[in-house]
Amino acid sequence: MSRNLDRETRALADAYRAGKVSRRTFVMRLLAAGVSAPVIAGLAREIAPAEAADLKGKVRFLVGPWSDGEVDHHKHIAEGFNALHPGVEFDFRLYQWDTAAQEINTSVAQGAHDIYMTTESSYPDYESGNGFADLTARVNDASFAAEKAKYLYWDRTQSYGPKILGLPISWHVEDALFVNMDMVNAAGFDETFVDKWETFHDCCAKMTKKGSSYGAGFGIQIGGYGEWYQVLRGAGGSYLTDDKKAPNVNLPNVIAATERMAQLFKDGIAPPLGTYSYDAAPAAFAAGKLGTLTIDLAATTALPNPVPFKWKLLPHPPGPVSQVNFNDVTYYMVNAKSGDQDLMWEVTKFWTTGENDAYWADNSGTYPARTDAAEKGYGKNAAPQLAEALPVYEKHAVGLENFAQWADVENQAEAEIQNCYAGKESAADAVANVEKIVKHSVGL
């Protein structure tokens, strides 16, 4: 193996020395071949020392804790960058999901970090402010056009307003249904049990055995993010009407859909809220305590390898009006206060190239935001269930609504609905309260 590598390496090195391939191609091909970055950097320096006008500086990242090795993944990508531009230093810091908003907002205000991993749920809020750099000119520049074509989800990104604030990294299903197929089969169903609410309910009921397992793991995603929003949209509702002038929450279908979710808890098919936390749930699923688990796809990185049973990722059953799957895009955004905007743009572009995006998404349990991800290595580490489920998730995909307070409303609404699931208030009252929340937050 090493002899082959040597031959390939020598061939590439000769080509580079002769000027037949660019430094960038030289570095990227060697990286793809598995040569380690420090070796590449050494080779590159030998052949052609870096130009004086090369990029220099310090880049501070603030990113989310997608998996246990999150910082290591970024360091790996940074090594690749340093092979090209050795004069740049990197710093990676993780925020926590439940204090993410606070950490990001205070950091942006202070200019404490340069590149942020942000969620689409806050995009409308960021669009209305000016904490993040406006990348529109750079993205629409002719020199970026070829690369831009390989990114996905520009339609969503550009729907929030004139400013393009970030480069998409991933497309994430926030409330995917993890299904223990062994338990489903044992209950006498197959994967079609999600096609109707009645079969879903029955299957979950059959998978529930007092003292050892629950059929429906709901209320476990952090803050319930997106879980009830799917129910709301599937029942034909939304936080605001299309003209954004009134709430569109308090509908009979919405109340009915919420009621039948609450019934799962009342019947003991779903574990009482608080039984399993976001951190502990993947292990519980893998231990067979939950027949289905509603949690975001990143949980695939927390499952043991191998999982001791057959499992699949499936969509949730349809609501009264439509079948809906909530998802959001993740972005890298640049702090408007960062000094060297050119450096930050180069770094952001590098982090979202085909190889690097594929690498990161592959290890983080999410879908990449590039058309060339599969050919650049996506799929090596990601659970195969992810790729299998993608077409179905895309078919019923629904995102957030474009108003600045969407994330705020979503957080408060999910908490309110969980009060209903806990039996503290009726579905009708909870939904009415969500309507109040919308009005209070938006200022209607």
Next chain:
Amino acid sequence: MVESGVTAMAGTAGRLRLSPAEHRRLARKARLKRELTGWMFLGPMFLCFLLFLVIPVCGTVWWSLQTGNIVGGTHFVGFDNFAQLPDTVGAGSAIANTLIFAVISVPLILVGALAVALVLARIEHGGSIYRFLVYFPVLVPGVVAALIWLFLTNIDFGLFNNLRKAFGLDPITWLSADNALGLLAVLDVWRNVGYWAMFFVAAIIGLPTELYQAAELDGASVWARFRYLTLPLLRRIIFFAVIVSTIWGLQVFDTALVLTNGGPGTATTTVIYRVWLFVFQSNNKVGFASAISLVLIVVILALTLVQMRLLRDRRGID
């Protein structure tokens, strides 16, 4: 002052005798020097007090009359925030949760602390070991305590459910919507019993033993001695403990965040938690958050004044 004394005693007329004007001048100089020294001593601490306590309190008042964003800027809306408070989803439950929490934890803490203190004060050998162990949970930061209790309350292998299983009982969801607030209160009791126990121990040690010996000779039972001697003598300190521990109970945040994230639903969202949510997770509710903070500050001030009044009264009667 000293000079006039010396003058009177000296008897020799002339040089040491001061005219009234000179006297006043010297006295003024002395007083100025005293004021200056006083303020030099008091100054540094008072400056910090002004900058980081008084001004922020005024700031909270100012912010409560605004609406907007800490970063993006705000504009004046008068008493709107306060007017909206009663009707806001989540405000009422935050207040209710905080009050329930205080009502559960404070009596448990104080009764427990008093009971422990009574035994601890009289023990003859090995007292210092017990004191250290009883006080140990007090040293645990709230966040660390919450992580410990997350582990203890785990449904499948936490200590509490393991104990229940050992006794043949079913495991309980300790952090359910019904139990979480109570569990949070018990966590607080666990952490704070030692603190007040030490307080009470010191107080009990200071009680006059002759009264107790006399009572014992008179044939008073242990319970009677407690009821008619200990309790009244400790009245002041018990009042102090009630007020202070209530005020601390009203501020619960760390444990609510780490243990349950304010959930399930809003079951453990306390007032300060709600303030924090409005400040950082909303994009236009900073004024609202300040209004809630102001209400909390006023309540705490009221409790403080009540305590001061009660203590002053008792001092008069005693």
Next chain:
Amino acid sequence: MAVETAARLPPAIAADHARARRARRRRNELLRHLALAAITFVLVAPFYYVFLASLKNATEIFSYPPKLLPFPPYLGNYEKLLFHTGFLRWMFNTLFVAGSVTTLKIFLDSMAGYALAKVDMTGKKVVFMAMLILLMVPIGALIVPLWSLMSSIGLIDTYAALILPPLANPLGAILMRQFILGLPKDLDNAARLDGLSEFGIYWRIVLPLIKPGLVVLAVIIFTDQFMSFIWPLIATTSDDLQVLTVGVAALRAHGGANYGLWSASAVMSLIPVGVFFFVLQRQFLARSLAGALKQ
């Protein structure tokens, strides 16, 4: 009293009574020990459970019945905590901040207390009342203006942001005032007559005399700072300045609940304060509190 009654009883019966009293005393002492043992067991048992968990790997933690003795110990959790997280840095930051605040406040508060107690100055009563009234205002209710203030001075994410706001707490000054008021009244007058400057009185006479009070203050402030969470959470944004409480809370961020790691962090967090307190506990608990409470 005992002597009088003994004088009236024949010696044999008096001896009997004495024996009965001794037996009763021993029995009461035993009961007290039992009660305290039970109470401390309940309070401290969770720590033992956590200590055990910190030495277990994941499979052992998940197993039932749980292993009750830490042999053989699994050191992976500690290794991960100390070498793969910022724990040591967090510990340093917390100790640095808590130590700085404690040292600063010992001087600031004792000076302030001295002024409030001994120096006759205008506005003393007003200042004292203001301190008493605002004593209980929690820092959590002031996060908006504090953050805004720190941010406009540009001090967010600095040690100053962590050290300065706690200096405002008037508890220390009030406590010191009470202690100093308790000193003999003519002490400072005599010293003044001797020609000692005000600062000399404070430094050479008052400070040594209120040492127990200083110990109480130091323990209260240090533990308070060690535990503070909401302000450091908001005031620091970079990895370098994370304090222990914030860093440990962030351990939850890594996918999956790593109970072993959390347990190890709990054990390691308790060592410094435990040691600090154990060393000072005699002074703190016995004499000092009793003295403080007499005020």
